[in-house]
Amino acid sequence: MSRLDSFIRRLEAQRAVLNHAAALIADIDGPIIELGLGNGRTYDHLRELFPAREIFVCERRVAAHPDCIPPDHLLLLGDMFETLPAARGRLQGRLALAHFDAGTGDAVGNLRLAAGLRPLILPLLRDGAVLATQQAMDGEGLTPLPLPAGVPDGRYYLYRRS
Amino acid sequence: MSRLDSFIRRLEAQRAVLNHAAALIADIDGPIIELGLGNGRTYDHLRELFPAREIFVCERRVAAHPDCIPPDHLLLLGDMFETLPAARGRLQGRLALAHFDAGTGDAVGNLRLAAGLRPLILPLLRDGAVLATQQAMDGEGLTPLPLPAGVPDGRYYLYRRS
Numbered sequence: 001m002s003r004l005d006s007f008i009r010r011l012e013a014q015r016a017v018l019n020h021a022a023a024l025i026a027d028i029d030g031p032i033i034e035l036g037l038g039n040g041r042t043y044d045h046l047r048e049l050f051p052a053r054e055i056f057v058c059e060r061r062v063a064a065h066p067d068c069i070p071p072d073h074l075l076l077l078g079d080m081f082e083t084l085p086a087a088r089g090r091l092q093g094r095l096a097l098a099h100f101d102a103g104t105g106d107a108v109g110n111l112r113l114a115a116g117l118r119p120l121i122l123p124l125l126r127d128g129a130v131l132a133t134q135q136a137m138d139g140e141g142l143t144p145l146p147l148p149a150g151v152p153d154g155r156y157y158l159y160r161r162s
Numbered sequence: 163m164s165r166l167d168s169f170i171r172r173l174e175a176q177r178a179v180l181n182h183a184a185a186l187i188a189d190i191d192g193p194i195i196e197l198g199l200g201n202g203r204t205y206d207h208l209r210e211l212f213p214a215r216e217i218f219v220c221e222r223r224v225a226a227h228p229d230c231i232p233p234d235h236l237l238l239l240g241d242m243f244e245t246l247p248a249a250r251g252r253l254q255g256r257l258a259l260a261h262f263d264a265g266t267g268d269a270v271g272n273l274r275l276a277a278g279l280r281p282l283i284l285p286l287l288r289d290g291a292v293l294a295t296q297q298a299m300d301g302e303g304l305t306p307l308p309l310p311a312g313v314p315d316g317r318y319y320l321y322r323r324s
Contacts, residue, residue, distance in 0.1 A: 002203070002206045002207035002209070002210045003202065003203040003206040003207070003227065003229075003230065004173065004176070004177055004203045004204055004206060004207035005177070005207070007173065007203055008170065008173050008174060008177065011166065011169065011170050011173070012170060014166070015166055015167070015170065040165065041164070041165040041166045041169055042166055044164045044165040044166060045164035045165070045166035045167070047164070048164045065165065065267075067165075068165065105227075
């Protein structure tokens with residue numbers, strides 16, 4: 001499989017997981033959070049899926065397409081390890097969905113990042129909220145959910161806050 | 163359609179066109195040229211499609227994944243408007259396939275680039291060679307070919323050197 005093939009599979013998996021997550025939280029109120037804006041493609045997809053919800057975005061330094069930049073009041077600008085704890089006052093127990101895609105090919109670094117983020121994200125999720133992540137975040141408080149059809153095990157992870 | 167949807171469609175179209183081009187040139191000897199390396203994903207796909215052919219790559223400044231960097235003797239390093247004319251000595255009338263994807267969202271700039279490249283690529287193609295391009299390059303010496311199933315008109319262009 002070429003890198004083009006595997007990139008397409010990764011993007012298709014991401015889209016399938018996000019579309020599925022939208023169905024899973026249809027009855028759960030609350031804002032969304034995207035952990036990392038990047039070029040803004042995923043954020044744009046979230047905006048389409050959730051036109052009526054606030055979508056918070058963590059980003060260290062905004063470098064997205066101009067059409068895909070969140071409004072200032074929803075942008076948590078800076079290091080997530082500082083901005084997520086600082087946002088606890090307004091987001092604790094409120095989020096309906098969090099999405100994390102480290103977006104790098106550094107497998108060891110991504111796992112370490114996911115492990116570090118887990119305790120920062122967990123308190124922001126309301127009961128029944130969904131966490132969609134490209135890196136596993138198994139453990140207490142998160143019940144694994146099955147992936148949508150066509151997404152192979154290990155390519156994405158879905159959890160329900162419990 | 164979100165930017166994620168449209169990006170996936172663009173990559174799927176690219177893969178479908180390249181796979182189709184491989185079938186079209188199955189009986190035509192000669193090397194391949196990739197006009198622009200970028201991150202190297204498309205180059206990697208071409209390597210998979212054409213393991214037995216030389217694949218030349220034009221790139222101004224190599225910034226691809228380390229696994230996707232062409233060998234020095236196949237890399238035309240620098241501005242294509244200089245490297246393509248300079249390569250005429252060894253490539254004239256030899257190439258079986260050329261692929262061009264400007265890879266930017268600047269539609270006007272991409273069209274101008276395609277128009278400028280057309281007279282530089284044309285002499286390198288052998289009779290019956292295929293040109294696959296994301297920007298139209300209509301005109302004498304290039305007969306339009308139908309796109310593979312699923313690729314909408316205007317998303318890609320296929321030509322046979324005539």
